[in-house]
Amino acid sequence: MELYQSTIHELHDKIKEGKTTATEITKAVLQRIDTVEGKVHSYIRVMKDEALAAAAATDKEITKGNIKLLSGIPIALKDIVCTKGITTTCGSYILHNFVPPYDATVVEKLRAAGAIFVGKANMDEFAMGSSTETSYFGPTRNPWDLECIPGGSSGGSAAAVAADECVASIGSDTGGSIRQPAALCGIVGMKPTYGRVSRFGLIAFASSLDQIGPFTKDVEDCAIMMNVLAGYDPKESTSVNVEVPDYRQFVGRDIKGWKVGIPKEYFVEGIDPEVKAAIEEAIKTMEKCGAKSVEISLPHTQYCLAVYYIIAPAEASSNLARYDGVKYGFRAPAAELLDMYKKTRMQGFGAEVKRRIMIGTYALSAGYYDAYYKKASQVRALIKRDFEEAFKKCDVILTPTTPTPAFKIGEKTDNPLQMYLSDIFTISANLAGIPGISVLCGFTKIGLPVGAQFLAGHFQEGKLIQVASVFEKEAQSEKRRPKL
Amino acid sequence: MKLTAQEVEYVAHLARLEITPQEKEKFTAQLNDILLYIDKLNELDTKGVEPMSHAIGVTNAFREDKVAASIGTETTLANAPDARGEFFRVPKVIE
Numbered sequence: 419m420e421l422y423q424s425t426i427h428e429l430h431d432k433i434k435e436g437k438t439t440a441t442e443i444t445k446a447v448l449q450r451i452d453t454v455e456g457k458v459h460s461y462i463r464v465m466k467d468e469a470l471a472a473a474a475a476t477d478k479e480i481t482k483g484n485i486k487l488l489s490g491i492p493i494a495l496k497d498i499v500c501t502k503g504i505t506t507t508c509g510s511y512i513l514h515n516f517v518p519p520y521d522a523t524v525v526e527k528l529r530a531a532g533a534i535f536v537g538k539a540n541m542d543e544f545a546m547g548s549s550t551e552t553s554y555f556g557p558t559r560n561p562w563d564l565e566c567i568p569g570g571s572s573g574g575s576a577a578a579v580a581a582d583e584c585v586a587s588i589g590s591d592t593g594g595s596i597r598q599p600a601a602l603c604g605i606v607g608m609k610p611t612y613g614r615v616s617r618f619g620l621i622a623f624a625s626s627l628d629q630i631g632p633f634t635k636d637v638e639d640c641a642i643m644m645n646v647l648a649g650y651d652p653k654e655s656t657s658v659n660v661e662v663p664d665y666r667q668f669v670g671r672d673i674k675g676w677k678v679g680i681p682k683e684y685f686v687e688g689i690d691p692e693v694k695a696a697i698e699e700a701i702k703t704m705e706k707c708g709a710k711s712v713e714i715s716l717p718h719t720q721y722c723l724a725v726y727y728i729i730a731p732a733e734a735s736s737n738l739a740r741y742d743g744v745k746y747g748f749r750a751p752a753a754e755l756l757d758m759y760k761k762t763r764m765q766g767f768g769a770e771v772k773r774r775i776m777i778g779t780y781a782l783s784a785g786y787y788d789a790y791y792k793k794a795s796q797v798r799a800l801i802k803r804d805f806e807e808a809f810k811k812c813d814v815i816l817t818p819t820t821p822t823p824a825f826k827i828g829e830k831t832d833n834p835l836q837m838y839l840s841d842i843f844t845i846s847a848n849l850a851g852i853p854g855i856s857v858l859c860g861f862t863k864i865g866l867p868v869g870a871q872f873l874a875g876h877f878q879e880g881k882l883i884q885v886a887s888v889f890e891k892e893a894q895s896e897k898r899r900p901k902l
Numbered sequence: 903m904k905l906t907a908q909e910v911e912y913v914a915h916l917a918r919l920e921i922t923p924q925e926k927e928k929f930t931a932q933l934n935d936i937l938l939y940i941d942k943l944n945e946l947d948t949k950g951v952e953p954m955s956h957a958i959g960v961t962n963a964f965r966e967d968k969v970a971a972s973i974g975t976e977t978t979l980a981n982a983p984d985a986r987g988e989f990f991r992v993p994k995v996i997e
Contacts, residue, residue: 520973611958612958613960626955626956656963658958720942724941739918745982746981747983749984753993754994758993760918760920761920763917764921773932773933776913776914776919777933777936777937779916790940794943797943798954799951799953799954800946834936835935835939849957851956
């Protein structure tokens with residue numbers, strides 16, 4: 419096996435045993451990027467020089483015996499997290515020249531843990547999309563089938579891990595933007611509890627939903643990343659001061675006697691038969707592991723998408739008001755101020771971003787607030803209550819991550835509503851603020867990955883690591899890789 | 903139709919977006935589709951349900967009011983499309 423194909427824990431062991439170095443690993447990954455990036459386009463920017471310099475510095479520390487959790491591990495960052503001195507575009511022309519004056523807290527934490535940043539990953543513009551096709555910098559392709567989308571919005575981060583262009587990566591998830599691309603690219607992706615990971619330095623999309631999380635090659639790596647990322651941050655007032663357990667201790671712990679809830683509302687029309695079959699197989703696998711499956715009901719499931727498409731655009735319209743061409747980013751020349759705002763935003767934003775700003779502005783405008791935002795926030799409370807009731811009857815919930823496998827590039831770009839439907843199984847977790855993880859659970863006949871999603875109660879990421887690691891061991895006997 | 907082309911133009915103005923006639927036509931159709939879908943929520947009786955504003959139920963998060971270092975004028979202005987001295991420069995606002 420090549421170095422660039424390895425997991426965090428495998429590389430960590432090799433470094434500890436003196437069998438490899440940070441520089442050797444980083445060079446292997448950069449070489450891999452050179453080989454496949456032309457096909458996949460995971461990155462907006464590859465940080466070659468920075469990565470090699472960081473690797474050399476890390477090797478000096480390693481020879482002194484100073485080996486940290488992520489020492490020498492090449493990691494990609496979604497281009498939505500601010501990196502001091504390194505352009506951060508959020509996939510948008512309006513920020514194509516924005517150089518942040520500070521690092522996001524997750525960037526600081528990863529660097530402190532020894533991580534080597536190899537690049538800024540491609541994404542849907544302002545994280546608005548489910549396919550990475552709305553990026554100003556062009557689409558990312560699915561490593562399993564280059565004609566297909568990798569999912570989104572964190573499609574670049576997911577594709578980079580699946581194509582071995584990094585060992586792990588960071589994404590953000592507002593309605594499924596980590597779990598959905600993880601599923602479509604056949605890797606592990608976790609959206610932590612709202613407030614579990616600091617969002618300081620994350621460019622805001624919908625503030626009551628956004629959460630940062632990791633993409634990894636296996637569940638143990640996910641636990642390692644969560645050990646680095648999780649925790650309270652005084653700079654981020656929505657981060658929650660709840661003790662962070664050692665997530666790694668949950669890896670492989672048995673789940674005998676656990677109740678796995680299967681929500682009946684998730685197996686209705688529109689779900690691809692191959693996805694349905696893979697999840698039914700996953701349920702059997704859980705039972706083989708000693709868990710019991712129980713049918714549960716999340717009665718407001720059918721309203722999740724409608725709630726999301728009021729709340730997320732409403733918050734986005736407010737968050738994106740800051741892009742006015744005054745303080746940073748692109749400015750269109752104009753003789754008058756109002757004109758400058760309008761032209762800057764017209765030329766700076768892409769169609770999907772404009773569409774969502776428009777929906778959000780409309781929903782929040784005078785006379786419509788009660789009918790839309792308030793109504794949606796009330797239904798959101800009912801959705802959250804559904805989960806509270808469900809978790810009285812089960813330890814975790816198992817669902818498909820997505821209704822279909824990866825679709826073709828261009829297939830849904832002209833039909834926003836169709837595109838939105840690809841997040842139908844992931845949105846509820848953001849609305850309720852609960853954590854979720856997607857793991858590979860099988861392949862379709864033509865070889866596209868299918869993901870299984872596990873959900874748990876607030877701050878129960880440990881349970882997700884536990885169940886997903888047991889499932890992964892039982893379900894994935896053969897290790898398939900995309901052929902690139 | 904929930905939204906006329908004229909209303910779309912007004913919403914674009916509120917959002918400080920200039921839109922082309924083609925965009926106006928496309929957005930009117932697409933926004934109507936989306937709003938029609940969202941209408942689904944009216945099937946539910948939500949009388950007396952407290953709107954949810956925070957997933958975890960955290961209320962105000964206060965910190966000590968204490969002076970700390972800031973990033974400074976030079977760094978702040980470094981990304982400005984147009985700056986002069988200690989200020990962001992914009993087209994004339996007052997006649």
